[in-house]
Amino acid sequence: MYEYDDFDADFVRARVARFRAQVERRLEGALTEEEFRPLRLLNGLYLQLHGYMLRVAIPYGTLNGRQMRQLAMIAERWDKGYGHFTTRQNVQFNWPRLSDVPDMLEALAEVGMHAIQTSGNTIRNVTADHFAGAAADEIEDPRPHAELLRQWSTDHPEFQFLPRKFKIAITGSPHDRAVTRANDIGLRMVRGPGGESGFEVSVGGGLGRTPVAGRVIRPFLPAADLLPYVEAIVSTYNMLGRRDNKYKARIKITLLEHGPEALTARIEERFAQLRREFRGTDRQMLARIRRQFAPPPFEEKPLAPYEAARAADPVFRAWTDTNLTPHRRADHAIVTVSLKAPGATPGDATSAQMRLLADLAGKYGHDELRISHEQNIILPHVHRADLPALHAALRGAGLATANIGLASDIIACPGMDYCALATARSIPVARGIAARIGELKLEHEIGPLKIRISGCINACGHHHVGHIGILGLDRAGVENYQITLGGDGTETFAIGKRAGPGFAHDEIVPAVERLLRAYLQLRRDRRETFIETFRRLGGAPFRAALYPSKDKADAA
Amino acid sequence: MSRRFTPKIVTANALEEGDVIFLTADDIWSRDHREAELIEDEARARLRLLHALSQPHVVGACLAEARMGENGPEPVRLRDAIRARGPSNYPHGKQEHGLHV
Incomplete structure (x- = not known):
C-alpha cells in the first residue's frame, strides 16, 4: 500500500504546524469563531452536540497495522478510548479538546494520515470498494487511481472553495460495493472494446434531501484520461454550480438545471483543453503509485486446518458462511470483522479492538486493514488455513459476530x-x-x-x-x-x-x-x-x- | 399577533474543551443545566444572548427552551436533554459526572 514520500510527509507536517498556530491564536482570542471556523473545518474539526469532533480520513478505506495502532493510541490518549468508523471511510473522535487537536494531528502525520478536507466545500476523502485488490470479481485494483486522486485533490488551489462538498467513489469491480451512483462522481471500472481497462463515469449522484442516482456521462473513459476528465468535471461544476443557495449547490442540481447534455458538452470541451495540458506527469505518477500497490507475497500451504475446523466447529462454520468473501486466490479469503455485535454501536471500535485487529492483520493478513462504508473492518488477504486461529482470536474480543450482510448488520x-x-x-x-x-x-x-x-x-x-x-x-x-x-x-x-x-x-x-x-x-x-x-x-x-x-x- | 415567548436558557460550548455550558444568573458558565438562569422575558433573553456572544472563551452561544423543574431548569426538547445529559449509547458526557437532569 501507499507510503508517504518526503513531499507528502513535509506537506502534512507543515499543515499541522499551521493549524497549531491557528488554534493558539483562537485560544488567545486573536481569531474570532467566525474567522476560525473555516480554518478548523479545512482540518476536519467540527463542533457537535457535546463538543468538538475530529474526522480523520482513511483514504479509500485502506490502512496498515501501524496506522490502526496509532488510531487506538489517539483514542486512548486524547479521547474516550474508542473511534467511530463512518460510511465515508473516515474515523471520528467524539470528545477531543481543541487544545489537544494539533497533537492528535501530529500523531496522525507520524503514520501518514491526516484530517485534511474531511469537511468544507472541497473534494472529500475518495472512497473505494473495501475489497479492492483482493476481490475475486475485480478487473483491477482501483486504489492507485484513488491515491492519485487523493494527491491531486489535496490542497488543490482551484478546488478549496467549491459551491459545496464534492464526493468521489471508485470501484474496480462490476459489482458495485462502493455505492458509486450516490456520489458526485462515480467511477466504475469497465473493459473497453479491446479489453483495455477504463471507467464508466457517472455524475450528480447523491443522497441527502434530494436523492438522485448518478447519471452516466461517459460509458467508457480510458484509464489514462481519468485525472484530466475528473478535473474537467470539477472545474466545470466550480464555474456553474450555485453559490446562492446551499440546498441547490451540489452538482446534482447543476446537472438538473443545465440539463445533462449541456453540462456534458461543457465538461467534454473543458476536457479537450485539459487533456493537452496534462503532459503525462499524471500517468508517470500513477505508474509510481501502482508499484506500491503490488499484491502481497501470498503463501502456499495446505488447507487442511480450515477444512477440519469447518467440519468440527459449527460456530466457526457459521462465521465462515457469513463473514467471508471470495478472494482472487481460491486458497485465501477476504474476512469482514463485524462491528455490529449485539448491543454495539454500529461502526464503533475500542482501542483494544483496534490493537487486536492490527496485531491479527500483522500475523495473518499481510498487515492490511480496510474500513467499509458499511462500518465494518476487513482483513483482505487471509490464507484459509489461518482462519481457525483468526476466528478464535476474534471471538475472545467480541469481534466474531457472524452477521455480515444480514439484518443486524445495520x-x-x-x-x-x-x-x-x-x-x-x-x-x-x-x-x-x-x-x-x-x-x-x-x-x-x-x-x-x-x-x-x-x-x-x-x-x-x-x-x-x-x-x-x-x-x-x-x-x-x-x-x-x-x-x-x-x-x-x-x-x-x-x-x-x-x-x-x-x-x-x-x-x-x-x-x-x-x-x-x-x-x-x-x-x-x-x-x-x-x-x-x-x-x-x-x-x-x-x-x-x-x-x-x-x-x-x-x-x- | 406574535407568538407567546416560551422560557429559555442561554447555552454554549466551552472554547477549549468543547463541553456544553449554561449561563447562570450571576454570569458564571455552569456545566449543570439546573444552574442555568431561566429567562421568562424575551427582551432579557436577547440581552443575555448578546452578552454570551461577546464572551471570548465561549463558542456557539444560543437560546434553548427550558422549563422549571424540581431542582432547577430542565430541557424541553430531546436534543437539549441529550446535550445536558450525554449520549444514550455510552455513559459519557455530563452523566459521567452526575450532572444529568
Missing part, C-alpha cells in the same frame, strides 16, 4: 446522540432492531438484508439505499421515523420509496418486525431474498403489513 449514523444536524436518534434504533432480531432468532432464516438508518435528511446513514431505510425526523419536538423500501446501493442502484406515515420512537422496532414477518410469508422460497421479493411484488403487501389498521379501515 448502517447507522451517529444521529442525535452526537450530531448537531440530526433531528432524531439513530443508534438506539439500530440497537433496538438488532436486539429484537436476536430475540426472534430469525436472522439466518431472513437472510441477506440491508437496513440503513439516518438521523436526519442529510442521509449519512444511507437510508435511501437500504432495502429497508429508516429516516429519523423531528415532528414538533418529537422523534418520528419514516420507512423507505426497495433501495439498493449496488450496480442495480435504486432509491427507496417512502412507505407512508412515520412511526414514533417506540413504534419503529415493531414496524420493522412486521416487515420481516411479511417477507417470510410472502417470499416464494428460502432462496428469494427480501429485495427480490420486494421487486417481484412491489411495495403494496409490505405497506399492508406496516399499516394493518389503515388497511382494515380502507376495507370497511
Whole structure:
C-alpha cells in the first residue's frame, strides 16, 4: 500500500504546524469563531452536540497495522478510548479538546494520515470498494487511481472553495460495493472494446434531501484520461454550480438545471483543453503509485486446518458462511470483522479492538486493514488455513459476530446522540432492531438484508439505499421515523420509496418486525431474498403489513 | 399577533474543551443545566444572548427552551436533554459526572 514520500510527509507536517498556530491564536482570542471556523473545518474539526469532533480520513478505506495502532493510541490518549468508523471511510473522535487537536494531528502525520478536507466545500476523502485488490470479481485494483486522486485533490488551489462538498467513489469491480451512483462522481471500472481497462463515469449522484442516482456521462473513459476528465468535471461544476443557495449547490442540481447534455458538452470541451495540458506527469505518477500497490507475497500451504475446523466447529462454520468473501486466490479469503455485535454501536471500535485487529492483520493478513462504508473492518488477504486461529482470536474480543450482510448488520449514523444536524436518534434504533432480531432468532432464516438508518435528511446513514431505510425526523419536538423500501446501493442502484406515515420512537422496532414477518410469508422460497421479493411484488403487501389498521379501515 | 415567548436558557460550548455550558444568573458558565438562569422575558433573553456572544472563551452561544423543574431548569426538547445529559449509547458526557437532569 501507499507510503508517504518526503513531499507528502513535509506537506502534512507543515499543515499541522499551521493549524497549531491557528488554534493558539483562537485560544488567545486573536481569531474570532467566525474567522476560525473555516480554518478548523479545512482540518476536519467540527463542533457537535457535546463538543468538538475530529474526522480523520482513511483514504479509500485502506490502512496498515501501524496506522490502526496509532488510531487506538489517539483514542486512548486524547479521547474516550474508542473511534467511530463512518460510511465515508473516515474515523471520528467524539470528545477531543481543541487544545489537544494539533497533537492528535501530529500523531496522525507520524503514520501518514491526516484530517485534511474531511469537511468544507472541497473534494472529500475518495472512497473505494473495501475489497479492492483482493476481490475475486475485480478487473483491477482501483486504489492507485484513488491515491492519485487523493494527491491531486489535496490542497488543490482551484478546488478549496467549491459551491459545496464534492464526493468521489471508485470501484474496480462490476459489482458495485462502493455505492458509486450516490456520489458526485462515480467511477466504475469497465473493459473497453479491446479489453483495455477504463471507467464508466457517472455524475450528480447523491443522497441527502434530494436523492438522485448518478447519471452516466461517459460509458467508457480510458484509464489514462481519468485525472484530466475528473478535473474537467470539477472545474466545470466550480464555474456553474450555485453559490446562492446551499440546498441547490451540489452538482446534482447543476446537472438538473443545465440539463445533462449541456453540462456534458461543457465538461467534454473543458476536457479537450485539459487533456493537452496534462503532459503525462499524471500517468508517470500513477505508474509510481501502482508499484506500491503490488499484491502481497501470498503463501502456499495446505488447507487442511480450515477444512477440519469447518467440519468440527459449527460456530466457526457459521462465521465462515457469513463473514467471508471470495478472494482472487481460491486458497485465501477476504474476512469482514463485524462491528455490529449485539448491543454495539454500529461502526464503533475500542482501542483494544483496534490493537487486536492490527496485531491479527500483522500475523495473518499481510498487515492490511480496510474500513467499509458499511462500518465494518476487513482483513483482505487471509490464507484459509489461518482462519481457525483468526476466528478464535476474534471471538475472545467480541469481534466474531457472524452477521455480515444480514439484518443486524445495520448502517447507522451517529444521529442525535452526537450530531448537531440530526433531528432524531439513530443508534438506539439500530440497537433496538438488532436486539429484537436476536430475540426472534430469525436472522439466518431472513437472510441477506440491508437496513440503513439516518438521523436526519442529510442521509449519512444511507437510508435511501437500504432495502429497508429508516429516516429519523423531528415532528414538533418529537422523534418520528419514516420507512423507505426497495433501495439498493449496488450496480442495480435504486432509491427507496417512502412507505407512508412515520412511526414514533417506540413504534419503529415493531414496524420493522412486521416487515420481516411479511417477507417470510410472502417470499416464494428460502432462496428469494427480501429485495427480490420486494421487486417481484412491489411495495403494496409490505405497506399492508406496516399499516394493518389503515388497511382494515380502507376495507370497511 | 406574535407568538407567546416560551422560557429559555442561554447555552454554549466551552472554547477549549468543547463541553456544553449554561449561563447562570450571576454570569458564571455552569456545566449543570439546573444552574442555568431561566429567562421568562424575551427582551432579557436577547440581552443575555448578546452578552454570551461577546464572551471570548465561549463558542456557539444560543437560546434553548427550558422549563422549571424540581431542582432547577430542565430541557424541553430531546436534543437539549441529550446535550445536558450525554449520549444514550455510552455513559459519557455530563452523566459521567452526575450532572444529568
